[in-house]
Amino acid sequence: MTSTTPARSAAQLTSVTKTFGVAPQEVQALRAITVSFNAGEFTAIMGPSGSGKSTLMHLTAGLDRATSGQILIGDTDITALDDAALTVLRRRQIGFIFQSFNLVPTLDAMSNIALPFELDRRAISPEERSWIDRLVDELGLRDRLTHRPHQLSGGQQQRVAIARALATRPDLIFADEPTGALDSRTSREVLTLLADASTKYGQSIAMVTHDPVAASYADRVLFIADGQLVHELRRSSAEEISRAALELETRS
Amino acid sequence: MSLGETLRGHCPSILVSALGAAFGSCLLTTIAGLQSSIEGIFGPGASFRTAVFLLHIVAGTFFGIALFVGAIVTANTFSAVVAGRVQTIALYRLLGASAQSQRRVFLREGGMVGIIGAVTGVLVGIVLGLSLLAALVANGSLTAAPASVPATVAFPLVAGVVTTTAAAWVGSRAVLAVSPLQAIEAAQEAPFGAVRRRGIRTGVGFFFVIAGLLGLALGVVVSLDNPNGLFIAMLGGMASFTGFVICANLFIPRALNLVGKLFGSGPESRLARANSLRNPERSTRASIGIVIGVTLVTMFCVALSSMNSFFTPEVQADPDNVAAFQAMTAVAVGLVGFSVIIAAVGVVNDLSISVLQRRREIGLLRALGFTGPQVQRTIVTEAAHMAITSVLLGLLLGTTYGWVGVQCLYSRPMAGGGFVVPTVPPLLVASLIAATVVLTLAAVVVPARTATAVSPIDALQR
DSSP: OOOOOOSOEEEEEEEEEEEESOGGGOEEEEEEEEEEEETTOEEEEEOOTTSSHHHHHHHHTTSSOOSEEEEEETTEEGGGOOHHHHHHHHHHHEEEEOTTOOOOTTSOHHHHHHHHHHHTTOOOOHHHHHHHHHHHHHTTOGGGTTOOGGGSOHHHHHHHHHHHHHHTOOSEEEEESTTTTSOHHHHHHHHHHHHHHHHHHOOOEEEEOSOHHHHTTSSEEEEEETTEEEEEEESOOHHHHHHHHHHHHHHO | OOHHHHHTTOHHHHHHHHHHHHHHHHHHHHHHHHHHHHHHHHOSOHHHHHHHHHHHHHHHHHHHHHHHHHHHHHHHHHHHHHHHTHHHHHHHHHTTOOHHHHHHHHHHHHHHHHHHHHHHHHHHHHHHHHHHHHHHHHTTSSOOOOOOOOGGGHHHHHHHHHHHHHHHHHHGGGGGGOOGGGGSTTSOSOOTTOOOOHHHHHHHHHHHHHHHHHHHHHHHHHTTTOTTHHHHHHHHHHHHHHHHHHTHHHHHHHHHHHHHHHTOSSHHHHHHHHHHHHSHHHHHHHHHHHHHHHHHHHHHHHHHHHHHHHSOHHHHHOHHHHHHHHHHHHHHHHHHHHHHHHHHHHHHHHHHHHHHHTHHHHHHHHHTTOOHHHHHHHHHHHHHHHHHHHHHHHHHHHHHHHHHHHHHHHTTTSGGGOOOOOOOOHHHHHHHHHHHHHHHHHHHHHHHHHHHTOOGGGGTOO
């Protein structure tokens, strides 16, 4: 089940374990999982509730600490970083897209997109400016830049969030059920944008989802169950992904 | 973020800061007016300077009490604002903002709130002070003197800004406990105020309480044959009260629980009790202002009426003495009572915010079959728990301090070095209870109405 993939990886987890609670009530969310997110690829992470897919995302994004094992983002071992360093890592090397969009309600669309730079206390360079301009145009946000989140539709809000995530060209973008709050037409748009971001700009994306249709937009689909990587598919149709998920579910 | 949006949620803090500054500047303007009026009659004299100095000390003490209560209320308001912004803070943290930088946002807002409140308050206080002087001149109590604004009003201005900013810093400590994970929907409700350094605080508090109580006891014993006992008792009183305030978070929740149990075991009462205990830190800070106010009012009243009862019936019956006692009591209660008003702002704010934060939960209760009036009763009961607990604690502490004071002053000349029986004026108890009822009902009107407006659908929506 090992894949023939490009040598470079955006993130590499080696025998990572995550345990919640103490001895008698201990819960193992991840059991010595080894997984790699390939650079430039759009990876979907699937698995039933409680499988550990969210924990996998939290650990890889530096939001929570692994109990044991090693996590590399680019060339950095993040398990050795303290909170301040993890904060800077999130700021510069990781991007986020959420189910509930999570834009800052008091800022307009442009300020939301520029937020990661502002948090980094640095001006946007001319080169970054033209990159953001391009993103704004390609995501169709040009005439929405001065709007506040509540003045935007769900799809527009999610496109602002995508622009914010892409703006810093992070090593890896995490998308947590990005279409969970959208209707199916808008969902298809958003998924196409994510797939395009990876093919056109070589952006590495990891998307947590339970929707086989969403996963069918990905280059690679990882199946997580009981804290372990149990199956893996290259780009597949929604039917194939559904079938694989169902088989894994009934096998256990 | 626009200024208006930033300041939304800080209205109670601005009000508290303004009330404190207005109180201070009104006192100082009035004192300056009295001074210039008296000097206008008698010419500047050294003996007046001492009197004026003493007046400033008294004013400073009452202003200090008001500032302290105000700071507690502001710290509480800020922690509530932080709680309301947890999602946004978590999002900023997730996107790479440091916890310290997020906390500095609140420090800046605290400074802004302090400046707006203190400037407004000082201006209002000056106007009030000048009108009071004009009124005194008009009714002939005072000879006309040139109305002027003393330079001393700079003190309440600066003190107001500094304490508000400091209170904002203290109140925003919970920012440090916000985890970036809370920005992700899956995260549980904010585990609030996980950052604690309780050990040291409790230790310091207990040290003050024990040292203070020993000081009180020593003062009482020493004063049996030495007038300096009063000073020992006074230091003891201040130390023990500081200690009580410091470790109030240990005993106020317990007292709330106890009082709550007296309210029976209906669902409203049980929910109210659970709510006031859910965030012990917050309910402590909401109550402590009232405890401080009631303690001081009680202390003055008990001390004055115990003193009065000690005098011979002839002295007691003298209408001049009666009037003097009543005037002294009224002034002391009036000045201390101002802190109670500030504390009341805190209670109103605490309840309103807790209702807003519990919107989903109230919606769930409604969905599960709680009627609107039941929800209202829960909120009213919660307020009643807080008010009754605070008044009882205040009465207990105030009676103790008042009695110790009188005991130290008057036990020595008494035959046989006997003990003074503390007199708790029934009028005081009655008016405190009445004030509590009024305060509770006033504090609860808006939050209770907000709570009944919550629809069961709120529980189902994100």
